Amino acid sequence: MSTAPTPNDTLWGLAAVFDTPAKIMHAAKATRERGFRWFDCHTPFPVHGLDFAMGVSYTILPILVFFGGLTGTCLAIFLQTFTNSFELDIWALVPVVGYQFEVSGKPLISTPAFVPVAFELTVLLSALTTVFGMFVLNKLPCLYHPVLKSTQLKRITDDRFVLVIEAGDPEFVMEDATDFLRSLDPESIVELEA
Amino acid sequence: MNTTLNATTEQLHLGAMGKKFTGVGVTLAVIGVGGTLALASSAGAETFWRAYLFAVSAAFAICLGGLFFTILQHIVRAGWSVTVRRTAEGLAANLKWMWILLVPMIVLVWGGNGHLLYEWADTDLVAHDYLLQKKAAYLNPTFWCIRMIAYGAIWAVLAKFFVGHSIAQDADGNVSRSSAMQMLAPIGIVLYALTQTFAAIDWIMSLQPTWFSTMFGVYYFAVSCTGCFATMIILLAVLKNGGKLGNAVNTEHFHDLGKMLFAFGVVFWAYIGFSQYMLIWYANIPVETGWFFPRQMGEYFYVSWILIIGHFMLPFVVLVSRWPKRFPGVIAAIATWMVLMFLVDVYWLVMPVVPTDALINSETNDALVAAVEAGEVSIGWNPHLIQLTAIAGVLGLVLAGWAFALRRCSLVPVRDPRLPEALAFENL
Numbered sequence: 001m002s003t004a005p006t007p008n009d010t011l012w013g014l015a016a017v018f019d020t021p022a023k024i025m026h027a028a029k030a031t032r033e034r035g036f037r038w039f040d041c042h043t044p045f046p047v048h049g050l051d052f053a054m055g056v057s058y059t060i061l062p063i064l065v066f067f068g069g070l071t072g073t074c075l076a077i078f079l080q081t082f083t084n085s086f087e088l089d090i091w092a093l094v095p096v097v098g099y100q101f102e103v104s105g106k107p108l109i110s111t112p113a114f115v116p117v118a119f120e121l122t123v124l125l126s127a128l129t130t131v132f133g134m135f136v137l138n139k140l141p142c143l144y145h146p147v148l149k150s151t152q153l154k155r156i157t158d159d160r161f162v163l164v165i166e167a168g169d170p171e172f173v174m175e176d177a178t179d180f181l182r183s184l185d186p187e188s189i190v191e192l193e194a
Numbered sequence: 195m196n197t198t199l200n201a202t203t204e205q206l207h208l209g210a211m212g213k214k215f216t217g218v219g220v221t222l223a224v225i226g227v228g229g230t231l232a233l234a235s236s237a238g239a240e241t242f243w244r245a246y247l248f249a250v251s252a253a254f255a256i257c258l259g260g261l262f263f264t265i266l267q268h269i270v271r272a273g274w275s276v277t278v279r280r281t282a283e284g285l286a287a288n289l290k291w292m293w294i295l296l297v298p299m300i301v302l303v304w305g306g307n308g309h310l311l312y313e314w315a316d317t318d319l320v321a322h323d324y325l326l327q328k329k330a331a332y333l334n335p336t337f338w339c340i341r342m343i344a345y346g347a348i349w350a351v352l353a354k355f356f357v358g359h360s361i362a363q364d365a366d367g368n369v370s371r372s373s374a375m376q377m378l379a380p381i382g383i384v385l386y387a388l389t390q391t392f393a394a395i396d397w398i399m400s401l402q403p404t405w406f407s408t409m410f411g412v413y414y415f416a417v418s419c420t421g422c423f424a425t426m427i428i429l430l431a432v433l434k435n436g437g438k439l440g441n442a443v444n445t446e447h448f449h450d451l452g453k454m455l456f457a458f459g460v461v462f463w464a465y466i467g468f469s470q471y472m473l474i475w476y477a478n479i480p481v482e483t484g485w486f487f488p489r490q491m492g493e494y495f496y497v498s499w500i501l502i503i504g505h506f507m508l509p510f511v512v513l514v515s516r517w518p519k520r521f522p523g524v525i526a527a528i529a530t531w532m533v534l535m536f537l538v539d540v541y542w543l544v545m546p547v548v549p550t551d552a553l554i555n556s557e558t559n560d561a562l563v564a565a566v567e568a569g570e571v572s573i574g575w576n577p578h579l580i581q582l583t584a585i586a587g588v589l590g591l592v593l594a595g596w597a598f599a600l601r602r603c604s605l606v607p608v609r610d611p612r613l614p615e616a617l618a619f620e621n622l
Contacts, residue, residue: 048620
């Protein structure tokens with residue numbers, strides 16, 4: 001009886017294809033103002049200001065990196081202090097004694113000598129936090145994505161700008177979403193299978 | 195994305211503000227130079243010449259940093275920095291006259307009174323010192339004066355070339371000027387690196403002629419980066435506050451200059467300073483460690499700690515995050531602090547004196563420290579008003595020179611081919 005297309009199990013989202021960065025900027029802003037939250041933009045190159053137009057909040061990655069680096073610094077200082085000079089024979093079952101080697105008459109805990117290692121471990125853990133934090137925050141690795149499956153959206157790596165509204169968005173109603181996307185004057189609208 | 199320059203002619207020229215800058219600069223210079231000359235006789239020749247060297251080293255550091263920044267932008271064909279480049283060029287333009295500051299030192303050393311500043315210029319001392327005799331091929335008054343003339347000339351020519359072409363381009367918009375500067379920038383930076391390194395050795399490292407550090411030239415370079423980037427941020431913030439520059443310089447440019455200050459003025463400075471310290475500390479060879487002895491004794495002990503905390507730790511924590519760099523007021527306040535630390539750093543480089551005899555004669559380090567604290571051994575701790583007047587005078591001259599260099603030209607290279615790139619620039 002009903003002939004209108006309805007969201008079903010196989011529909012993952014609706015994609016609108018644009019041909020200029022200006023159009024997708026406008027579309028992203030309009031989509032956000034329309035109340036959609038589960039949408040994304042795919043562009044062949046970074047478009048300045050698109051994050052802002054989409055309402056994407058600033059990443060928390062720098063904060064993670066700061067604490068990653070701080071962990072590296074503390075770890076390095078602990079590692080060197082412990083191995084160089086520690087003695088734990090009061091409460092431990094087995095007496096633990098560090099390698100108490102004197103090197104060129106320096107004290108066992110020689111701060112200047114510890115700095116290069118502390119520096120390197122800070123850099124190492126900051127870098128690892130940056131890379132793997134990025135992976136986690138972006139939910140990578142992502143081995144399958146509906147946008148990549150569609151043969152009609154292949155030009156997003158070349159010269160097309162695509163806005164995708166996911167069917168799972170609380171505001172998503174098929175007819176409304178289609179009408180809304182059409183009002184943005186896209187080149188075409190593509191239904192994406194899950 | 196805005197790629198057109200949106201600023202009135204008035205906003206792009208110093209105009210009445212130039213008179214204020216010149217006024218402040220000239221007032222400082224008159225008070226400073228006058229005060230220095232008035233205090234010279236009561237302070238004594240040695241104190242006077244140390245204060246003079248301190249002031250000259252600081253002033254050259256700022257202006258050489260401006261020259262370095264200008265040349266670097268041409269080497270890497272940078273887009274973002276076009277709108278802030280003229281401020282650095284104004285600092286670099288000072289090098290066209292700053293050779294005058296070297297003349298009194300050349301007259302001093304050439305005239306045979308170099309021992310007031312440099313031990314190696316003391317003929318009696320050299321006659322009894324084997325090491326100084328061996329070094330005399332390089333450290334002798336004639337060659338030293340020749341080098342000073344060479345530095346002054348090379349810096350003046352480099353500044354004239356890069357600043358001159360940039361300002362001339364405002365009028366004729368000739369793109370071949372940019373190409374010419376890009377072609378010669380690599381040669382310019384090599385000349386800059388060599389002269390700046392050897393100048394640091396000749397001015398400051400040779401104060402203790404038996405001491406040497408292969409990192410000293412780079413350290414002075416880090417010092418000059420601190421001074422230059424902090425000064426640029428302050429000047430731009432003052433211009434912006436006075437309603438100048440329009441959309442040419444915005445949050446993004448302050449953000450990037452903040453990054454430069456963080457990278458070169460804080461992290462790189464600490465990296466080089468620590469590397470120099472650690473190698474000397476580890477090897478523990480008396481001829482090398484001597485330089486650090488006076489810097490970790492008496493009052494200089496506290497100065498060293500002020501530098502470690504105030505020049506590295508605090509600014510590191512403050513500047514590492516994004517937001518302080520994006521508010522011109524906040525970054526200008528940090529830059530003001532960094533200029534202060536920069537001056538403390540130059541003071542720390544120039545002023546201490548290695549107590550050579552006491553170092554040889556002391557039984558233990560503790561005995562030496564005790565002797566220093568009792569005032570029996572001098573490590574050159576001698577705060578004097580003349581040091582303040584000297585630095586005020588020279589910095590006043592630099593400020594007035596900057597305003598004079600930019601008195602007629604635009605505050606932004608308005609016809610640089612990469613100007614749209616700088617206007618559209620955004621930090622992601």
